[in-house]
Amino acid sequence: MNANGVHTYESRIRRTAVRLHPRARLAGTALGCAVLSLALTAAPAAAGGKQSVQPHWDRVGHAALAPRDGWGAATTGTTGGAAADAAHTSVVTSRAELVAALGGKNSGNGSNATPKIIYVKGTIDLNTDDAGTALSCADYATDGYNLADYLAAYNQQTWGTDRVPTGPLEDARKASQQKQAAQVQIRVGSNTTLVGIDGKARILGGGLLVKNVDNVIIRNLTFEDAADCFPAWDPTDDATGNWNSEYDSLALATATHVWVDHNTFTDGRNPDSAQPLHLGRPYQVHDGQLDITNGSDYVTASWNVFKDHDKTNLVGSSNSSTVDPGHLRVTFHHNKWDSTIQRAPRVRFGQVDVYNNHYVVDNPGEYEYSWGVGKESQIVAEHNYFTLTRGAKAAQAIHNWGGTAITASGNLVNGVRTDIVGAFNAANPDLALGTDAGWTPTLRAQVTPTALLPAVVGLLSGAGRL
Numbered sequence: 001m002n003a004n005g006v007h008t009y010e011s012r013i014r015r016t017a018v019r020l021h022p023r024a025r026l027a028g029t030a031l032g033c034a035v036l037s038l039a040l041t042a043a044p045a046a047a048g049g050k051q052s053v054q055p056h057w058d059r060v061g062h063a064a065l066a067p068r069d070g071w072g073a074a075t076t077g078t079t080g081g082a083a084a085d086a087a088h089t090s091v092v093t094s095r096a097e098l099v100a101a102l103g104g105k106n107s108g109n110g111s112n113a114t115p116k117i118i119y120v121k122g123t124i125d126l127n128t129d130d131a132g133t134a135l136s137c138a139d140y141a142t143d144g145y146n147l148a149d150y151l152a153a154y155n156q157q158t159w160g161t162d163r164v165p166t167g168p169l170e171d172a173r174k175a176s177q178q179k180q181a182a183q184v185q186i187r188v189g190s191n192t193t194l195v196g197i198d199g200k201a202r203i204l205g206g207g208l209l210v211k212n213v214d215n216v217i218i219r220n221l222t223f224e225d226a227a228d229c230f231p232a233w234d235p236t237d238d239a240t241g242n243w244n245s246e247y248d249s250l251a252l253a254t255a256t257h258v259w260v261d262h263n264t265f266t267d268g269r270n271p272d273s274a275q276p277l278h279l280g281r282p283y284q285v286h287d288g289q290l291d292i293t294n295g296s297d298y299v300t301a302s303w304n305v306f307k308d309h310d311k312t313n314l315v316g317s318s319n320s321s322t323v324d325p326g327h328l329r330v331t332f333h334h335n336k337w338d339s340t341i342q343r344a345p346r347v348r349f350g351q352v353d354v355y356n357n358h359y360v361v362d363n364p365g366e367y368e369y370s371w372g373v374g375k376e377s378q379i380v381a382e383h384n385y386f387t388l389t390r391g392a393k394a395a396q397a398i399h400n401w402g403g404t405a406i407t408a409s410g411n412l413v414n415g416v417r418t419d420i421v422g423a424f425n426a427a428n429p430d431l432a433l434g435t436d437a438g439w440t441p442t443l444r445a446q447v448t449p450t451a452l453l454p455a456v457v458g459l460l461s462g463a464g465r466l
Helices: 009-019 022-027 030-040 055-062 095-102 106-111 147-154 168-184 420-427 450-460
Strands: 089-092 116-120 123-125 185-187 192-196 202-204 207-211 214-219 222-224 232-234 242-244 250-253 256-261 264-266 290-293 297-302 305-307 330-333 336-338 351-355 358-361 371-374 378-382 385-388 398-401 406-409
Touching: 055 116, 055 192, 089 095, 095 106, 095 116, 095 123, 095 185, 106 185, 147 168, 168 185, 168 232, 207 214, 358 450, 371 378, 371 406, 385 450, 398 420, 406 420
Parallel strands: 089 116, 116 192, 123 202, 185 207, 192 214, 202 222, 207 250, 214 256, 222 264, 250 290, 256 297, 264 305, 297 330, 305 336, 330 351, 336 358, 351 378, 358 385, 371 398, 378 406
Antiparallel strands: 232 242
């Protein structure tokens, strides 16, 4: 146990290794995961407003990010709502209770800096009204918007391919999207800790917006299906056009000192792969799972699972951003990217430390890349493990989005030490990258031997493992 009252992951790994049969340790079996989950999970208190929770969850709720644990520990560190009093400690089970605990009114909750600890119990469906009644896409449609008319107005034959949609139907789509956003994007203020208190705590149908704030901790939650009912058609996006959606499961914008830990991000029963084709392109209803933009800084993302998703993690807003340079210092460690397609992460400008993560690629036909080396990005990617199925290549792990260099060392591909930058450069000589990102990470609280990552990350990452 460290000075913050939290068992270190190193000690937990040792205890787990002792308890489990060696084959279970290496394979990360369902039985081993179940045993570990039972060992690490305590029954929560009953839900319903301000109340106490059992001692285990009380310790988790008051925990701060450990010293040296990634960029989130820099300068003032990240303590979230650790200073909250009893009046600002709540257990919530619905969207209305969550909004109330965050301050009372969603549109203004982002400015509520009162220290607060919020324990989430069960599923909170964000597509509900204040009475808990389910809302559908039809409930958000406004100003005469409907998809059939939108497709007819902006198809390639009618509208063309050299300009973005404008006019009454595009205005109606935007208004409908903004109406949904007001309901499903939940604003989180400074000095807040959000913790799921059982293995089933879930944010469904939307996400959290951490914008213009400092000092936030989000742990032990499953984020599922932040679906946009009103994607935008852009015929100028690539050669064939694309649909682009708006909402992230967790969006950090101009946010500092944020710790995102032991969460699971998934599209659940509504994957992009199941969406129809409209205007000849997949009707993509999901954006990012965890995006870090608009000059956000000092972020640690640890022990999370990102799964079955396309555009997973974006760091940096755009190549023309004037607020991102000099910021976007982010650490990703002990995360699992499981069957994701791209952006794990894609980076512009930031000094991003990507170490001790496990990448599982079992969809080689869809897989595009993991590390996106963008404009002025400084990615250090070390001691990561790639599990690639037949047909996937190490060279696919990188995409050059206009960057110049990436430091990558100590990485294993299917158990073999591999020079991933060298593989990329050999396959893409016209896009070759340098091998020195220009800085050396110093904020690493724990480095796990790379060969152990499939077992360690498999057993300890994601919601329900805290």
